[in-house]
Amino acid sequence: MAATAQQADSERTLVFEVSTLYGLATLSAALDAGRFGSREGTRRILLTSHNASVPETATRLPETAGWRTLAARFDTVVDWNETIAPLHPSAWAPSERELPLLQRLLSDRWGVRGRLTLVVESVHAAPAASLASIFAEADIEVYADGLMSYGPTREKLRQATASRVQRLLHLDLVPGLVPLLLSEYQVPAEPVPDTAFRAVLDEISQVAAGAENAADVLDATARRATAVLLGQYLAALNLLTAREEEQQHIRMLNGVAAAGHRTVLFKPHPTAPASYSRSLAEAAAAADVELVVLDAPMLAETVFDRVRPELVVGCFSTAMFTASTYYGIPVARVGTDQLLERLTPYQNSNRVPVTLVDWLVPELSGEGPGAQGQLVRERTDGTTSALVRAVGYCMQAKLYPSLRADTARWLSAELGPRTARYFKKRRLTALELPGGMAPPGVVGQLRRVPGSSYALRMLRRAKRGLTARRAATGR
Numbered sequence: 338m339a340a341t342a343q344q345a346d347s348e349r350t351l352v353f354e355v356s357t358l359y360g361l362a363t364l365s366a367a368l369d370a371g372r373f374g375s376r377e378g379t380r381r382i383l384l385t386s387h388n389a390s391v392p393e394t395a396t397r398l399p400e401t402a403g404w405r406t407l408a409a410r411f412d413t414v415v416d417w418n419e420t421i422a423p424l425h426p427s428a429w430a431p432s433e434r435e436l437p438l439l440q441r442l443l444s445d446r447w448g449v450r451g452r453l454t455l456v457v458e459s460v461h462a463a464p465a466a467s468l469a470s471i472f473a474e475a476d477i478e479v480y481a482d483g484l485m486s487y488g489p490t491r492e493k494l495r496q497a498t499a500s501r502v503q504r505l506l507h508l509d510l511v512p513g514l515v516p517l518l519l520s521e522y523q524v525p526a527e528p529v530p531d532t533a534f535r536a537v538l539d540e541i542s543q544v545a546a547g548a549e550n551a552a553d554v555l556d557a558t559a560r561r562a563t564a565v566l567l568g569q570y571l572a573a574l575n576l577l578t579a580r581e582e583e584q585q586h587i588r589m590l591n592g593v594a595a596a597g598h599r600t601v602l603f604k605p606h607p608t609a610p611a612s613y614s615r616s617l618a619e620a621a622a623a624a625d626v627e628l629v630v631l632d633a634p635m636l637a638e639t640v641f642d643r644v645r646p647e648l649v650v651g652c653f654s655t656a657m658f659t660a661s662t663y664y665g666i667p668v669a670r671v672g673t674d675q676l677l678e679r680l681t682p683y684q685n686s687n688r689v690p691v692t693l694v695d696w697l698v699p700e701l702s703g704e705g706p707g708a709q710g711q712l713v714r715e716r717t718d719g720t721t722s723a724l725v726r727a728v729g730y731c732m733q734a735k736l737y738p739s740l741r742a743d744t745a746r747w748l749s750a751e752l753g754p755r756t757a758r759y760f761k762k763r764r765l766t767a768l769e770l771p772g773g774m775a776p777p778g779v780v781g782q783l784r785r786v787p788g789s790s791y792a793l794r795m796l797r798r799a800k801r802g803l804t805a806r807r808a809a810t811g812r
Contacts (some may be wrong), residue, residue, distance in 0.1 A: 339453050348451030352472075354465055355409065356388050356634055358401045359655070360458055362537045363482040365407045365531060367506055370533040373456075382447055383411040386426045386464050387418050396607050402635040403541030407665060415447060417464055426464045431471060450458045454478060460502060461491055469498050479504040479519060483655035486516040486526075487725055488689030490732040494522070508534060510658040511693060511713065514722055517729045521736050542642040545635055555643050558576075559629045562602035562644055564593040565660075566635060567651035570606035576676060576687065583613055585672045587620045587652045592671065592701040594624040602629045604637055624687045641666060650701050652676065653687070653694040661713040668713065669701035670694050674758065683764050684732040692728055692759050696721060706800060723747050724759065729765050748772050 453475040457465035621628035637656040673695035730740040766773030
């Protein structure tokens, strides 16, 4: 009996929740690098979820190139969508009374034994939040596979959840930049080794090259492409209209054509409408450019490896940074200025990724060095870190009160034509920070007098009038 209890104590189960192949590659690299310890005595469960609005129409992970080789690192694979069907994984949350029953049911069905650790993508959102509630005593580890890890936590976590988060695993996409995510809970950030991640990407690429349809997916024409355009389907996120996103793609193509690229590969988002490719094909014909549209379910990184382009162009895709950091391919951006204006509310979680791309990546143009792009480099003077922390504080001031003093000092010294685009005057005014529509302290005084909301509206109206008069007189 004692031996059996000791064996149970030594056993553990890891549940890895994933929704993208890129995230699975991140976890695979962490496993290969020993970040989860020895496999002996450990049961690894891969829990997949499909979070598209209509999951039945989206490409499933097992259908993507490279899935088999990565899934082999786990003992079993569970489909979360099937587990809770017909409910949607992004919308369903269990009630309090259901939690004990679900814990027993899922533990038995999945073969959970010993200590349990949940390794999840986004701890504050479903399905990770649902798993954290069901398995209320499990340790939690978070992995972030994109640029959002550098931004603030989206919302305050329940103490019962926050106290269980052990660490944040992330890719070192901006070398030296420490993620802000979960730092308010003193969660340590641990980078996944670059060598391990690149090895996993190479493994996926080799598997894709050996697939039966590889010749059709990446044919000789595609491999001649010298520029790759990345689509993101921003209309699905309500960041742009479909027409505006079409125009963004055309700007990308015209920019690389002006820079001398004659064969261009476009990788649309898997859920993008076919009209995007049609409009881009028309623009390519007008610019005398050979266009290859690659809509196969494979990572952009596989394209980088097989095609070896001279330039990668996108809006704020994480793949731009993997192209630069892991493949040494120059990158250029299009459309970040428009998105910085459009993102609402100010605390939109895409703000830090857009800010990083706008700050570190050159804009694509037909002339000058920006036309050919450049590698993403860390700014050694620390301005990138200071900018990200200032933007993060303005996004979630209540979660990061310790950043207020540094943010105020940075704004006083650095706010100008180049950096003002990352902040909104109304936001700075509300937070009583330098750069707002009134000196710090005035807003607080106005709030304490009767009719303060009226006074603030009058202040904003006066500020707009002054700006208009200055524009009219040129002063």
